Structure formats: structure tokens, C-alpha cells
Amino acid sequence: MRGPWFTSVLGVVLLGGITVLFVTGLLSYAAYNPDLSPVNDKTPDKGLLGFYLFAWPTDPPWLYRLNQGVHVTLGITLIPVLLAKLWSVVPKLFALPPVRSLAHALERISLLLLVGGVLFEFVTGVLNIQLDYVFPGSFYPLHFYGAWVFFAAFVVHVVLRAPAAVRNLRRMREGKGPQEEAGVEPEFPLVSPRPMEPTVSRRGALWLVGGGSLLLFATTAGQSFDGPLRRTALLAPHGAGDPGSGPGGFQINKTAAYRGITGRETSEEVWRLVVTGPTGSVRLSRAELLGLPLHSSALPIACVEGWSTSDQWWRGVRLRDLAALVGYEADAAPDVMVESLQRRGAFRKAALRANQVRDPRSLLALDVNGEPLTPDHGYPARVIAPAVPGVLNTKWVARMTFGDL
């Protein structure tokens, strides 16, 4: 059962799948605009690894929702494929002699980076979306730098092995048996020399792997949708249901209580928004903000953890109009630094780029779905902008500083 055909099929699936994971991961990293401001950058020593960064666009508004939904849901779906692939090549771990040449020794070290790397990435990802922060450090640098270490080993593995895998599959399709191992050393075959009587056919094993993937997909994908679909995500962290009903009954990343936001500091008497720019600072109460021109946008909340909501109806003051209060032309609004009332949390301060500020759909939202924001969704005021990662939609906004960052 173990053999080149099984390994080759799984290898080709992983080649495609992991490539998509890597690309969506890099895009998600770019979506934070880490080169815009240190507050957005959890990996300040990234060096050349940020070579591809670009100004994250605001169109289409569901861009981050799609990107991150694909990244997380595909990653979970690939777990059975990954486990089966690793199972299928386990005999190579015990191949003798352990080292046949310098090249072989180096390749075995590379395989440690490959296997350690892929497991490290999957484990940190799966733990992070379940809020189980037991890994040694902050998720962002671990998952980002870990991805590059893994990718270095992955590329060389693909270059060395993919041709053999494709050859094997072609041969099998033509109805010939596999003549050699999925690799460059036919003298160390994956096929057991004395196999036990197989307890399942190869095709059956592949069906089992596919069934496992399908089961994981079916119990996860729903957390990127609202309504009945969300309830199908039976085991996903944001599946199975909503935190409440009514206008504010959609998914929450971190509640007001969790962030230590009190009713007093957000009350009409105490809370003031401070907007700062070249002409000085303006202090606005919520009632005063409600007196400014209000606009509506239909935008989703999409989290790095992969879950998202469908479009919610937000109503509030355009960010560009706030920039105009402190000395900018609305059409030439600059970047903005947004600070929350929350005292801790990696993104209690977040920066938005000029293209995000200028977008007429970007709001300092006061209402959602026809009602004032609930405390958990950022009352008295929160940022909502198209296509940005959820944490950049700062809640409980206290201060906005416009200017080039």
C-alpha cells in the first residue's frame, strides 16, 4: 500500500495546496501594511523577507475575507493529506545507511526543516485560531518566519522530487506499474520489502484521506458565512452560532469585557474623540459626531483567524471627512494613526494608509444595522474600512492622528 503512487498523489495535492497557503499567507501579511508604521509591524526585523510589500488595496472589499478564509479553511482541509503524506514516507527516516553522500546528508537535514517546518506552521496556525496561545512567542513572527524557513526547504524538496512524482503519476495513468520510487534514489524504495497483507486498498486509503479532508472542510467552512451556513461549522471556533441576536448579534473578535473597557469611560459624559492634524486638535462627543454628515457602508468583518461575517450595514462619519476637520482636503487625506481605549492588545494602536482613509466607504462607525454599536462592537465609535484585516478596524476609538506616517 505504501508506495510511490500513494506518495506521489498526496505530494502533488500538497504542492498545489501549500503553494496557495504560502501565497495567501504572504498576502495576509501585506494586508497589515507592516511597512506603514511600527504599530502595524509585529516583525520589525523582517529585512528582505518583506521585499514584496505593497499598499494594500480597498477593492474588492471582500478581498481579505476571501484571502483569509481560503488560507485557514484550506490549511485545515489539508491536514489529513499532510498526515498521510508524512506516514507514507516514514520508512525513509530509517533508510540505511543513514548517510550515503554529502548531498544525501544535506538533504536529510533539509528534510528536518521541511517536516519540522510544516508541522510548526500547521500547529501554530491551528492553535492560534482556537485562541490557545501556548506557543513560544507572538503568533505573527513565529508563523511568518517559520513559513519562510519551511518554504526554503519546500522549494528545494519540490525541485528534487516533483519530477519523479509527476513521472510516477503519468506512468500509473498509462496503466504501467511504478518502476521506481518517487525520488532520485530507486535503491531505497518506499515499498516495504516484506509488506503485511494490506488491510485497505490504495484507492481506499486515498478515499479515507479525501473523506477526512471533506469532513474537516464541511465542519469549518461555514464560519466564513452568516445564518444557517455558520451553524454547519460544528467544530470551528466561530462556527455553530452567533454571540447574540439582533443588530449587534454578529461575530466578535474580543469583547469589551475581555479588553477591560468599562461603561464609564465610554459614556456620553466621559468619552471624547480627539482628532489631531496640522490645524490642531478637535474634541468631539458622540452626539457631536452624530451631527456631522453621516454615510453608510456595507462591509464585512474578516479576521486573520479565518472567520468572517457577511456585510453589515455601518453608519458613521467618513474618515476623509474627519481629516478635513483638521486641515486636509478630503480627497487628499493622509495616513491616520488610530488609538483605542483598550490598554493592552497587540493592535491597540493601528495605522491606516492614505488610500484606505480616502475611500468613501471607510467610516468611523457609530451605528451598525440600524442601531447604535454595542459595547462589544466598539461603542461609542469604531473604524470600519474595506478589505482590511479585522484588527485594523479599531474598536473603542479614542484618538485619531492624521498625517503622513
Added chain:
Amino acid sequence: MRSALPPLGSPLRILLLASSFALAGYAGVRLLSGDWLGVVLWFVGAAVLHDLVFVPLYAAVDRAVTGVLGAAGRRVGAPSTPLGQRGRTLYVRVPAVLSGLLLLVWFPLISGRVASYESATGLSAEGFLARWLLITAVLFGGSALLLVSRLRRATKQRPSSDH
């Protein structure tokens, strides 16, 4: 006299691997800039734990299950069962694998070990264990139904020699 050193191997492979190590090193020093010991333990530990503990463990469990079911099947009397040993054990192994897979992936939520889940998300952490158990029940129950229907179909198709 032959050299005691191993041969060099393909120079192209060595080149590719060296450039891969250089990139891995560039990212690796950044990966290790914090709690380097913790990260090394997680990185290498994941590979070692998987290859030397998890794979042997699930292979051993699978072999034990297959063996026990096979022995039980033989005692009952293999000739009277229309499906082979291999066929029948699959009806236990497949739902067990699928249920175990769900547990492996969602263990933190199912076990309720994430203390901050409810306060952070406003969602109930209660349901995960119950839903996993229900899915498991459906998987095993469905498998049992399939097995019964296949056995009945196979028995009907066989020419009866008893009466």
C-alpha cells in the same frame, strides 16, 4: 586506499540545498530571536514527536484494533460471514480515524482547555465536546447501518444451503 569519507554526491543537489539553507538561515535567525530554545523545541520537537511517537502510536493502535476484530471474527466463525475480515474491520477503522482526526485538530476547544475563549468571543465553549461526541456517534452509527445493510445484501445474494 579508499577514503573513509562518504562521496560528495550530485553537485547540483548540494548547490540547491546550500541556497535553501541560506534562506532558511536568514529567516531562522529571526525566528529564533525571541525564546530561541522554546522555538527550537517546538520546531524539532514537532518532527520528532510526529515521526517517533505519533506515527508508531497510531500504527500500533490500528494494528491492535485490526488484530482484535480479526481474532473475534475468526472465533465467531469466518466461513459464515459474507464479508472478509478486511472488509469488516474497515467499518470500525474508518469512523475511528475520522473522529480521531476531528479530535486532533480541535482538541483545544473540545477539551475546554482554552480558558479565555468565552470571555474573548462572547460565544459558549460548552458545545464543542457535545458536538464532537454527536458527530462521532453519527459516524459510528452510520457505519454500523452500512455494515448491517451490506451483510444482509450479501446474505440474500448467497445461495442458501441451510434449507
